[in-house]
Amino acid sequence: MNEAGGLRERKKQRTREAISNAAIELFFEHGFDQVSIAQIADAAEVSRRTLFAYFPTKEALVVHRFADHETESARVVRGRPDGQAPLDALRDRFFDGLDRRDPITGLNDQPEVLALYRMIYATSSLLARMLEFNHIASAALAEALVETAAVGDVEARMAAAAIVAVLSELAQENHRAVSAGKPADQVFPQAKTAAEEAFALLAGGFGGVGAK
Known part of the structure; x- marks a missing residue:
């Protein structure tokens, strides 16, 4: 340029x-x-x-702040090192986000971030746009799994839907904790434990995606 x-x-x-x-x-x-x-x-x-x-x-005036994350899981899967399972790559990315207090993980207690999440959860049109956000994320992830993980279309779509839903639920649970007044640093250990359990459940349910 x-x-x-x-x-x-x-x-x-x-x-x-x-x-x-x-x-x-x-x-x-x-x-x-x-x-x-x-x-x-x-x-x-x-x-x-x-x-x-x-x-x-x-709605785009609000949701665009998450736009980089809409296809992030797909990018992580496509960019993972040779030999690494897709689910392991996504797990590492989520844990890195927790460490950095990335707002997308819900583990962020900055006033503006908390206010932004409160507004989204209190506004029906923003919630609808976030559901669309998750749908796009799931479709992109499924495509990446088919292309790079040697899994079939049905397994890829089911795995992607489950992964995106789990990531969303983990983020919401973290947000609920910090919005109740707990500092992010205090919530971190339980957030990490919940994420470990969630990814273990995903690995048990989708062997082709979780296996190396």
């Missing part, structure tokens, strides 16, 4: 962040359903047309 192209991309990223930050601030202050697109555009000092060029829906 040339210098001009790089400058354009940086400018677009700054605009995207400005719109998202303005939206989240308004959502926290007034509630997701009470804020209009016009209010967001005004706060971000952009036109409605510009806003929709970056975020096609109001």
Whole structure:
């Protein structure tokens, strides 16, 4: 990419962040359903047309913060070292996320992260978008398993659905603990134990995915 192209991309990223930050601030202050697109555009000092060029829906203003994770499991499976089982690669990734207090694991007690999760769980349209998020994640993971793990289509789809559901449940359980007032560092040991048990159950149920 040339210098001009790089400058354009940086400018677009700054605009995207400005719109998202303005939206989240308004959502926290007034509630997701009470804020209009016009209010967001005004706060971000952009036109409605510009806003929709970056975020096609109001829900996207929130869910895009998780966008990198939508196909992360598929990328982990495709990028795992030779000889490593897909489930082991996903387990290692989730444990790394716990260690880093990655918000996607639910084990993060930063006020903004907690507020974001509370808003998602309290807003039906955001919950629906997160279900779609999980559906896309499951489909992408199933495709990666078929391509790299020598398992059939049915096993791949069932395994992917189970894995995505388990990851989601682990994250929700961690969030419930920290949102109840427990520091993330205090929740970490139980979060790790729960993840170990969950991945052991997955390995027992899907031998082709869990076996090396």
